[in-house]
Amino acid sequence: MLSRGSSxxxxxxxxxxxxxxxxxxxxxxxxxxxxxxxxSGGGGTTSAPASSAATGGSASASPTGTPVLAGGNCSSSSxxxxxxxxxxxxxxxxxxxxxxxxxxxxxxxxxxxxxGEYVPLNNALKAGTGAPDVAExxxxxxxxxxxxxxxxxxxxxxxxxxxxxxxxxxxxQVSQGNAVYAMPSDFGPMGFYYNQQTLAKYKITPPATWDxxxxxxxxxxxxxxxxxxxxxxxxxxxxxxxxxxxxxAWPFQYTGGANLTINWTGPAQQKFAAYWQKLLDEHAxxxxxxxxxxxxTELDTGTLGGAIYSAWAPSYFAPNVKHSVxxxxxxxxxQWTAGAKxxxxxGGSTYPVFSQSKHPAQAAEFSEWLTATDQSWSIVxxxxxxxxxxxxxxxxxxxxxxxxxPISGTSQPNQVFSAGALSIxxxxxxxxxxxxxxxxxxxFGAVVNGKQTLMQAFTAFQQQETAYAKSQGFNVTT
Amino acid sequence: MSxxxxxxxxxxxxxxxxxxxxRDAAIPVELYGLKRGTVTALTTCCVxxxxxxxxxxxxxxxxxxxxxxxxxxxxGFWFASPFEFFHTFANLFRDIDGDGTYANWFLNTVLYSLSxxxxxxxxxxxxxxxFARFEFRGSKAFFAIIIAGLLxxxxxxxxxxxxxxxxxxxxxxxxxxxxxxxxVPVGLxxxxxxVELSIPRELIDAARIDGASExxxxxxxxxxxxxxxxxxxxxxxxxxTWNNYILPLIIFSNNQLFPVTVGMGLWSQHAGNSGxxxxxxxxxxxxxxxxxxxIALFALLQRYWRGGLLLxxxxx
Numbered sequence: 001m002l003s004r005g006s007s008x009x010x011x012x013x014x015x016x017x018x019x020x021x022x023x024x025x026x027x028x029x030x031x032x033x034x035x036x037x038x039x040s041g042g043g044g045t046t047s048a049p050a051s052s053a054a055t056g057g058s059a060s061a062s063p064t065g066t067p068v069l070a071g072g073n074c075s076s077s078s079x080x081x082x083x084x085x086x087x088x089x090x091x092x093x094x095x096x097x098x099x100x101x102x103x104x105x106x107x108x109x110x111x112x113x114x115x116g117e118y119v120p121l122n123n124a125l126k127a128g129t130g131a132p133d134v135a136e137x138x139x140x141x142x143x144x145x146x147x148x149x150x151x152x153x154x155x156x157x158x159x160x161x162x163x164x165x166x167x168x169x170x171x172x173q174v175s176q177g178n179a180v181y182a183m184p185s186d187f188g189p190m191g192f193y194y195n196q197q198t199l200a201k202y203k204i205t206p207p208a209t210w211d212x213x214x215x216x217x218x219x220x221x222x223x224x225x226x227x228x229x230x231x232x233x234x235x236x237x238x239x240x241x242x243x244x245x246x247x248x249a250w251p252f253q254y255t256g257g258a259n260l261t262i263n264w265t266g267p268a269q270q271k272f273a274a275y276w277q278k279l280l281d282e283h284a285x286x287x288x289x290x291x292x293x294x295x296x297t298e299l300d301t302g303t304l305g306g307a308i309y310s311a312w313a314p315s316y317f318a319p320n321v322k323h324s325v326x327x328x329x330x331x332x333x334x335q336w337t338a339g340a341k342x343x344x345x346x347g348g349s350t351y352p353v354f355s356q357s358k359h360p361a362q363a364a365e366f367s368e369w370l371t372a373t374d375q376s377w378s379i380v381x382x383x384x385x386x387x388x389x390x391x392x393x394x395x396x397x398x399x400x401x402x403x404x405x406p407i408s409g410t411s412q413p414n415q416v417f418s419a420g421a422l423s424i425x426x427x428x429x430x431x432x433x434x435x436x437x438x439x440x441x442x443x444f445g446a447v448v449n450g451k452q453t454l455m456q457a458f459t460a461f462q463q464q465e466t467a468y469a470k471s472q473g474f475n476v477t478t
Numbered sequence: 479m480s481x482x483x484x485x486x487x488x489x490x491x492x493x494x495x496x497x498x499x500x501r502d503a504a505i506p507v508e509l510y511g512l513k514r515g516t517v518t519a520l521t522t523c524c525v526x527x528x529x530x531x532x533x534x535x536x537x538x539x540x541x542x543x544x545x546x547x548x549x550x551x552x553x554g555f556w557f558a559s560p561f562e563f564f565h566t567f568a569n570l571f572r573d574i575d576g577d578g579t580y581a582n583w584f585l586n587t588v589l590y591s592l593s594x595x596x597x598x599x600x601x602x603x604x605x606x607x608x609f610a611r612f613e614f615r616g617s618k619a620f621f622a623i624i625i626a627g628l629l630x631x632x633x634x635x636x637x638x639x640x641x642x643x644x645x646x647x648x649x650x651x652x653x654x655x656x657x658x659x660x661x662v663p664v665g666l667x668x669x670x671x672x673v674e675l676s677i678p679r680e681l682i683d684a685a686r687i688d689g690a691s692e693x694x695x696x697x698x699x700x701x702x703x704x705x706x707x708x709x710x711x712x713x714x715x716x717x718x719t720w721n722n723y724i725l726p727l728i729i730f731s732n733n734q735l736f737p738v739t740v741g742m743g744l745w746s747q748h749a750g751n752s753g754x755x756x757x758x759x760x761x762x763x764x765x766x767x768x769x770x771x772x773i774a775l776f777a778l779l780q781r782y783w784r785g786g787l788l789l790x791x792x793x794x
């Protein structure tokens with residue numbers, strides 16, 4: 001659930017900057033060593049740490065000395081797995097797993113959402129002790145853990161047999177060369193989520209292309225200078241980058257190793273920036289924080305006609321809806337080329353096994369059960385978890401697509417989001433996303449304040465990211 | 479009329495008389511050399527500052543009675559129905575969504591603060607007395623090193639601290655929280671200063687001449703004189719541990735061991751993020767419950783503090 005991380009990450013990141021800053025320091029060392037090994041082809045063995053290989057076979061020898069955890073009714077002979085996640089309601093799935101797998105005992109801990117989890121996780125990984133066996137890691141952060149060799153390759157534990165069960169974008173995110181570093185769980189195909197009564201009031205139908213979208217945004221604002229078609233949350237780098245992916249303007253290329261491409265200033269990127277800057281200049285879109293109480297209120301009261309949302313976003317929005325219950329509809333994203341069907345993803349999480357695990361086989365078994373079984377999905381797709389599946393049997397089941405929600409009346413928003421789930425352009429994240437998100441929030445904040453244009457911010461960001469990547473030892477191309 | 483009632487009446491009478499005496503004894507402001515206008519301006523500033531400081535507390539008290547939608551939807555400084563205080567209060571004792579229970583975190587905070595605070599006070603009293611009244615080789619250097627500890631912010635040493643803790647198995651251990659909370663350099667510094675100002679050397683020398691052992695001198699003569707300073711240190715160190723966020727955030731990943739600060743920090747992350755849980759009322763009420771013991775502690779102990787200040791400054 002990714003982006004449940006996205007919002008907390010943004011708020012928390014600043015609180016935790018003091019501690020988080022240190023995490024970056026180690027990248028350099030890790031990077032230089034991985035640069036060496038990855039030149040050998042990035043095969044499955046590069047990431048299999050000695051410890052996991054050595055203990056992989058002897059599962060039931062449970063070591064003592066672990067801190068006292070609320071282990072429930074686990075027997076002492078079972079393998080003890082520590083699991084970190086912040087998805088609400090996850091304990092239901094853990095209990096189900098424990099009751100059906102007597103030889104494994106999973107203990108759920110929730111040290112925090114987003115950065116709240118990553119900081120203690122990074123500390124424990126660095127200390128060489130205290131890390132969980134399995135933890136929730138968002139798609140965009142996964143390469144940061146891969147490059148530091150903290151993850152167990154799941155291929156020896158049978159991960160590849162699940163490949164066909166997942167949306168192609170999700171599987172590409174967790175695999176690198178021949179290795180699979182995590183099991184994908186949920187994600188957030190994006191769409192245009194709108195209030196049909198508000199739009200009808202302004203005689204607007206969901207736009208099919210971004211050109212129509214821009215025209216509609218101007219039309220609406222001209223009719224009511226206090227209202228906007230959507231909010232443009234430029235200071236949320238995740239949202240921004242995901243929108244760039246749909247525009248064919250993805251700014252990073254990274255496939256492991258020491259080579260990295262950063263491109264915020266190419267023609268596609270500048271075209272994307274110019275499109276939104278024009279709408280900002282015309283005041284045809286608002287610019288406030290996304291997923292904020294303010295945004296929810298403005299959506300609910302009709303100040304905003306809709307939002308470029310992900311599949312999970314309505315579950316964030318729903319509790320704040322008072323006036324517009326039943327009026328919400330989902331439509332496919334507007335397209336840059338008329339007639340195309342390009343989607344994009346916002347957020348989502350994976351469940352990697354960490355190389356500190358003393359029971360990698362059981363940890364992998366749990367991760368695979370959690371993400372790739374009907375049993376697990378029957379639980380985690382329901383509130384309060386409300387995960388949107390990368391797992392195709394659930395994603396494509398007619399019962400899932402036909403789900404209705406009070407805020408969207410009798411409409412079936414999952415029909416739209418499920419369709420978008422299979423047309424997501426492949427994206428690769430730089431292995432220092434924490435820094436990208438922190439720096440991005442600052443740099444793009446200037447756009448929201450009107451102090452810079454989006455093009456200027458992209459140019460500044462190009463320089464900032466290039467300088468940072470070089471300081472971390474990467475060979476940067478543009 | 480019963481004796482008790484009569485008693486209380488006379489007590490009230492006496493208090494009234496005392497207050498009158500106090501008022502007569504109060505020095506008219508003119509005598510301070512301040513003009514009435516200046517006094518009014520300064521008073522206004524003080525009142526404004528008091529309002530500024532108290533407004534958030536008042537907000538917390540009022541909003542602890544509201545539902546989540548009313549917290550955001552209704553006027554912040556007045557009540558709105560339904561009155562949800564007791565319902566929310568009951569939820570403080572429930573495990574919300576597998577994150578842990580507020581009541582459990584609260585007991586953890588009490589445990590960490592009391593054991594850390596008492597330990598810190600004991601160390602500060604012993605150390606402060608030692609540094610103030612004994613000269614030994616390197617005493618100045620030792621004291622300087624302890625004071626230097628004041629200058630290192632914990633955020634700076636967070637990662638080294640974690641790595642060291644991991645080596646000695648203090649991660650996810652209550653001792654990892656309690657032991658560092660017992661080291662409060664400010665407390666030791668305060669106690670040293672306090673001893674120097676309030677326990678004359680001559681008094682100790684006289685006791686030595688009378689043949690009292692050093693332990694006896696400390697326990698029977700010095701310690702009673704140090705009580706006001708000791709209470710100040712106790713108050714500061716308990717409050718310091720009570721409010722500590724960074725240390726437990728670093729060393730605990732087990733939700734069962736969280737203190738209130740980290741537990742509520744977790745809730746506030748979830749409240750902003752997962753729309754399905756009604757966490758804001760819990761955050762508001764949890765915050766209120768968390769400050770009540772600190773207010774009570776200050777109210778109880780502040781007379782020692784005042785006594786301490788007087789002892790240092792007024793010659794009887």
